[in-house]
Amino acid sequence: MDNARRDALKGMLGGSAALVALAAGAGGVLAQEAKAAAPGGGSDFGRHEVAALPFDAGKLRGLSQQMISNHHGKNYAGAVKNLNKTEEDLAKIGRDSAPYLVAGLRRAELTYTNSVIYHEHYFANLGGDGKMSGRIEKLVGDLWGSKGKWEESFVTTGLSLGGGSGWTVLAYNFHTGELRNYWSDNHTTALAYGKPLLVLDMFEHAYQLDYGPNHTKYVEAFFENINWDEVNKRLEKAEAIAKLLKA
Ligand SMILES: [Fe+2]
Structure with missing residues (x-):
């Protein structure tokens, strides 16, 4: 190269x-x-930093400032802190380390790594007007038959996680070269070879404060705040990467 x-x-x-x-x-x-x-690579294990919220927490529709601030400042920031601590502990493992301790740390590493990745994508795909447009609108229409059919699939997937925990992700699958809606009931059942385009947090901390058990209303509010420009930027990068991977 x-x-x-x-x-x-x-x-x-x-x-x-x-x-x-x-x-x-x-x-x-x-x-x-x-x-x-690499972030945290070499001798820099445990140096991940909290990314700033990319919008004014008080300006979203139907998602309160307190809930967004708690989510960003406590849940997401907590994942960053735990990832750093896990990486610091992993840097100390060696041939004499107990396998169950290594396995536990590796499990925690993937959990917090994916939590950080998904949370940063989630916050960055909020703060918009909720109106789908551009390349992503055309692609989901081509793949699902209509924008409404894609939305039905995505929302239904999200609601299947109501009352529990997990993520719903529209992702670019580099293995097939297509977009799909994926489900994760924790942080680690993620697509192995893909790029998240739109991420919905379905952990209860994302909606309990404003909506209690009414996760349907939360998903409606999420859609009203999607930043589709950000999604289109991610799609543009994914398609460029896919092109290079084929070259
Ligand atoms: Fe979350």
């Missing part, structure tokens, strides 16, 4: 060195670069 193509990949992947390496399918020097550039 030449430098120009590698730089292009890094830009599209938001600097995600792990994905750059994955996309490149190369080791050696590139793998070393990926390690050096």
Whole structure:
């Protein structure tokens, strides 16, 4: 892979060195670069930082400032803190470590890593006017038959998690090259080879304060605040990555 193509990949992947390496399918020097550039890579385990809320918490429709602030400042920030602590502990494991301790730490690592990724996508795809437009509107229409059919599938998937916990994710599947709605009943049953485009948090902390057990109203409010411009930006990057992966 030449430098120009590698730089292009890094830009599209938001600097995600792990994905750059994955996309490149190369080791050696590139793998070393990926390690050096990776968040928490090298000797920097446990240095993830809380991303700022990308909108005014008091400006959403039907999702209160208190609930959004609690969600961001307590639940999401807590995942960042736990990820850092888990990585610090993982940096200490060695051949003499008890397997059950290593397994527990690896489980926690994936849980908090995915929680951080999903929460950052979730907050970043809020703060909009809720009006689907652009490339994403065309694609879901082509794939599901209509925008309404896609929405029905996504909402039904989200509601199946009501009263429990999990995520609903519209994702670009790099294995098939298509979009799909996926379900996760925790943080770890995630698509192995994809990019989240739209993320809905269905953990009770995302709606209990405003809606109690009425998760249907919460999903309606979520749709009124979707930032479809952000979703279109993610889709544009996913399609560019998919093109490079095929090259
Ligand atoms: Fe959450």
